[in-house]
Amino acid sequence: MASLSALLAAGKPLLADGATGTNLFAMGLTAGDAPETWNMDHPERVKALHQGFVEAGADIILTNTFGGNARRLMLHGLQSRALEINRLAAQHARAVADAAGRPIVVAGSVGPTGDLFEPLGELTEDLAIAVFTEQMQGLKDGGADVAWIETMSSLEEIRAAATAAARVGIPYAFTASFDTAGRTMMGITPAALVEFAKELSPPPVALGANCGVGASDLVMSVLGMSAQAAGIPLIAKANAGIPQFVGEHIHYNGTPELMARYTDLAVNSGASIVGGCCGTSFHHLTAMRAALDAHQPGQRPDEAAVVAELGTLQAPGAKPGHRSAGGSASEGRRNRRS
Numbered sequence: 001m002a003s004l005s006a007l008l009a010a011g012k013p014l015l016a017d018g019a020t021g022t023n024l025f026a027m028g029l030t031a032g033d034a035p036e037t038w039n040m041d042h043p044e045r046v047k048a049l050h051q052g053f054v055e056a057g058a059d060i061i062l063t064n065t066f067g068g069n070a071r072r073l074m075l076h077g078l079q080s081r082a083l084e085i086n087r088l089a090a091q092h093a094r095a096v097a098d099a100a101g102r103p104i105v106v107a108g109s110v111g112p113t114g115d116l117f118e119p120l121g122e123l124t125e126d127l128a129i130a131v132f133t134e135q136m137q138g139l140k141d142g143g144a145d146v147a148w149i150e151t152m153s154s155l156e157e158i159r160a161a162a163t164a165a166a167r168v169g170i171p172y173a174f175t176a177s178f179d180t181a182g183r184t185m186m187g188i189t190p191a192a193l194v195e196f197a198k199e200l201s202p203p204p205v206a207l208g209a210n211c212g213v214g215a216s217d218l219v220m221s222v223l224g225m226s227a228q229a230a231g232i233p234l235i236a237k238a239n240a241g242i243p244q245f246v247g248e249h250i251h252y253n254g255t256p257e258l259m260a261r262y263t264d265l266a267v268n269s270g271a272s273i274v275g276g277c278c279g280t281s282f283h284h285l286t287a288m289r290a291a292l293d294a295h296q297p298g299q300r301p302d303e304a305a306v307v308a309e310l311g312t313l314q315a316p317g318a319k320p321g322h323r324s325a326g327g328s329a330s331e332g333r334r335n336r337r338s
Helices: 004-009 021-026 035-041 043-056 070-076 079-098 125-141 155-168 190-197 215-229 256-268 282-294 303-310
Strands: 060-062 105-110 146-152 172-176 206-211 234-238 243-246 249-252 271-276
Touching: 004 105, 021 035, 021 043, 035 043, 035 079, 043 060, 043 079, 043 282, 060 079, 070 079, 070 125, 079 105, 079 125, 105 125, 125 155, 146 155, 146 206, 155 172, 172 234, 190 206, 190 215, 206 215, 206 271, 215 234, 215 256, 215 303, 234 256, 256 271, 256 282, 256 303, 271 282
Parallel strands: 060 105, 105 146, 146 172, 172 206, 206 234, 234 271
Antiparallel strands: 243 249
């Protein structure tokens, strides 16, 4: 097993893997089916996904459990099998990592519940903690090195997941999706996320941004965190460009070359872990590995440099002096799969 903290302490930026859902659809997953069922029904395909990312150069592979909590599995009548599904998923990733011949971190993917917290919905803090605890226990039992809490929108849900990680006794990292004018859907700014992280005990191993609306916006989110991070390693896991419908399918327009440029910019912006989210293929990740290996420290970019390299911001934040109503960091979820 590999320690994420130990790899980060070595001082070299790490490469996280790419998309789960996008690549499983390419392997035959049908729209409307839960990717997590493949941990039971098609384990070799799940292992092939992890193997492809390891061969592309990933240091961190995420388990096929983004929607693996009981609240999400309830949509498919599988809530009673949450512990089993997460254990199997971690075992599949663990088998690939252990055969790699180099340290590979198995990160247990923990996505949002999809429910609203009280008073807007029926989800309570105790229930959320219980749901995440069950999922993380399965991941730990299967050999996950760290809980990877991702695509979050509210501080309440991040806190519940962090509490669950502490109860299970597994280190954790977390990322939020900043897709609404430089904030999460529930109004969290990048800087506020860092300040929130400093209140947690035990603290996260790393934190950052994932998914969102494109590489440009994600790099800007990392820039918004880095000044406040004060030694907390930052994660950048951007989509491979912008999603576009091509016929009946969603296609991400980011090329491997764009993702290589994004990798350089993300590291210069302060990220210690760089990876890809939706749309990121093995080919994208291979280019990102090459960029990371060849990276020479450069100047911290500003917005103009980011736009020049990666394209126009899709959901730019408010400019200084602009009055905004902001948003409550209370409840709300994304129903996404990386």
